[in-house]
Amino acid sequence: MNAEIVFTNGFIWTADSQNPVAQAFALAKDKIIAIGTHHDIAHCIHPDTLICDLEGRFVMPGFIDGHCHYSISADDVCGVNLQGMNTPEAYIAAIQNKIQSRPEARFIRGGGFLEATFPDSGPDKALLDNLSRDIPIVIASETYHSIWVNSKALEMAGITAQTPDPQNGRIERDTQGEPSGCLRETAQALVLDRLPDWSKDDYKEAILRFQTLAHSLGITGAYDPWLDIRGQNAIAALTELDNEQLLNMNLRGALLVSPEKGQAQFPALHEQLTALKRESRRFQVSAAKFFADGIFETKTALMLQPYTAAAGKGDAYYGEQNWQTSELQAMFVAIDKAHWQIHIHCIADGAVRQALDAFDYMQRINGVRDARHCIAHATACDPNDIPRFKALDITVMLNSFWAARDKTWLMIADWIGKDRAERYLYPIESFFKAGVRVTNASDYPVTAWPNPLVGIETAVTRIPADNYHPWVFDYDAPIHHQVPWPEERATVEEMLEACTVQQARANFMEQTTGSLQVGYKADFIILDANLLHIAPDKIGSTRVLQTWFEGQLVYSATESQAELLFRAASQQ
Structure with a gap:
């Protein structure tokens, strides 16, 4: 097949274990048609082929954010955004400005x-x-x-x-x-429940703004685990954008399952998921979202050991268990039997164990299938439970952006005990060593700037990245540079896989995207530094020069296409 574009002279990290590094690759329409050495792609070049000399630049698959609330970004577009502000005075000033700018607001x-x-x-x-x-x-x-x-x-x-x-x-x-x-x-x-939702058009504007942000960060796919958080307008907006061919990334998502409604909600959930089944489209919904517990910041994360006295919750407070075990097991069985995926929020080790026990029960009832269910966050996990992820084929979705001694980490440490926090919060490398399918996510807008490179740097260093960290008020303070649980630092390549091919596998997309292989969609990014060669603390400040989705350039850092040189083969 003749190539439309060929990229040469690059350091191409493919995320393909059989061919991990290449020098060149060729595109035709939306797919990769050849990849390897310059010799391997020479047969694809014809006189009208555009040639891009990468001049040694680093190329890799586009990032996939495994858990981010792109629908909630409507709050930023239509409402008041307090991200990056850290004082009550700043909050009040921003809210006051919004009130003054919208005197007609209800x-x-x-x-x-x-x-x-x-x-x-x-x-x-x-x-x-x-x-x-x-x-x-x-x-x-x-x-x-x-x-x-x-x-x-x-x-x-x-x-x-x-x-x-x-x-x-x-x-x-x-x-x-x-x-x-x-x-x-x-x-x-x-x-x-008593406030009006944003309109469908508001959501469309917000989602397209998120898409622009995502492209600038090298993100070509994202997963929203709670699309119906405010109602159905976000889903309607996504469906319309997809039908209008305005989505230039793969967007996936889930619908909420409520513990208050119990098993009675399954027929309606099944009906809605069936109606949203959209094969071969860029927006798809195929999962149910559960909350097993709350979060440490509100002292509602469910722990195996009680909170300390400093939490002010008494001597035997373990957090909040959202689901009765029998109800959780019954819902898992019903959803899995209907061949939907399960995505469950578990912050602390008590919630993780309850979820793993429910998955174990589900498999004993339904049998084992290739479901790729997911436990999200796992901020704390008992070491004995980590191997169970692999045994049950459960994906773990981590938030490595937060795996450093920031303001929130220090607050949580007071409530669970500083000694425990040092060997308790954010296990990362242990999951890799256990052979678990590890993915990574920003939880945007919890992480207001969902730059995957910042998440990778933090996972590798376990120190707040100096170019972005919203929960560090004084970066020069020595305490923020003390590495918590250094044994849990991951390698760069492990994290690259977690942000690309492993997330594609988690969403059953590994045959089309997540790695750079012949026949795969041309979803890739070009960076200004080699992530495998630079110092780990420089990863977060690496710049995305170009983002390509399905063979189309969707982001360029400059108007001159990021200073990459294209020329026709006949002119060489």
Whole structure:
């Protein structure tokens, strides 16, 4: 086959174990038609072939973000974005500016406040009441496990001192028992269910903005584990964008399964997933999302050992178990039997064990199939449970961006014990050594700048990357440069695989993308430094020069196509 474009003189990391490094490759339409040495691709070149001299640059498959809430980015586009701000004063100023810019608004919503800025009971409604008592103000934390609301929002939801905490949720209260303005976990729904969703057009704008951001970071695929977090408008927007051929990346996702609804929700879930089954399209939904526990920042992560006295939760507090074991097992069996995937949020070791036990039970009932179910986060995992991931063929989806001694890490260490935190938080290398299918993710917008290169650097160094870390207020402070649990530092190549081919495998895409092989989609990126040769602490500041998706250039760092030289073969 004649090549349309040939890339030569590169260091091409392919993520293909049979041919890990190449010098050149050739494209025709949307696929790779040859890859290897210059000799291997010479037969593809004809007089009209465009030749790109990479001049030794590093080429690799496009990144795939295994867990990021690209639909929630509507909050950033349409609401107020507090990401990167770390003080109450900065938050208030930004919210006030939004109110002043939208005098006709019936509500203000947004997100991004840092949980560590308001430890323990969270932010106070009085700060927002000073801005307005006339319209609801609802601001999500950067984790999206808490919201900060004003008195009008509480009034709209009918939340008073007499309102009980919902199952798996908490209404923070002042010393008089009155709601103080912070709602945790499922208690958020008391307010959020009464707020209008963003429109379909709002979501379309937000998703296209995310796509632009993703391309600039070398991301050619992303997985949103909770597409229906606000309703159906995000899904409708994605479907329309796909039909309009405006999606230039592979977008995957899941729908939420609620512990409050139990097994009765399965028929409707199955029907919706079936309706969303879209073969050979760029947007697909094929999984169910569970929350086994909460998060450490709200002291709702489910642990095998109790929190310390510093957490202020008593002597025998283990966190929150969202699902009764029998109900979780029954739902796993039903979903797996219907051949959907399971994506379950498990922060601490107690939740991880409950999920693994449920997967084990499911396989004993249904038998073993090639399902590639996923446990997301695994911020803490008992060492005895790590080999079970491989035995049960469960993907682990890590968040290596957070595997450093930042402000949040230090806060959590107080609540679980500093000694335990040193050998407890963010196991990474242990999963690789156990042969587990490891993937990595930003959890954007929890990580506001979802640069995979920052996540890789942090996994390899376990020190906050100096070009981006939202939870480090003083980067020069020595404590942030003390490496926690250094034995869990991963290698660069392990993390590259976790961000590319392994995530493709997790989503059953490994026959078309995630690696650079003949017959595969031409999804690749060109960088300005060789990630396998530079110092690990320089990885995060490496620049993406070009991003290609299905043979099309979708991002270039400069108007001159990132200074890469194309010429016709006949002119050589």
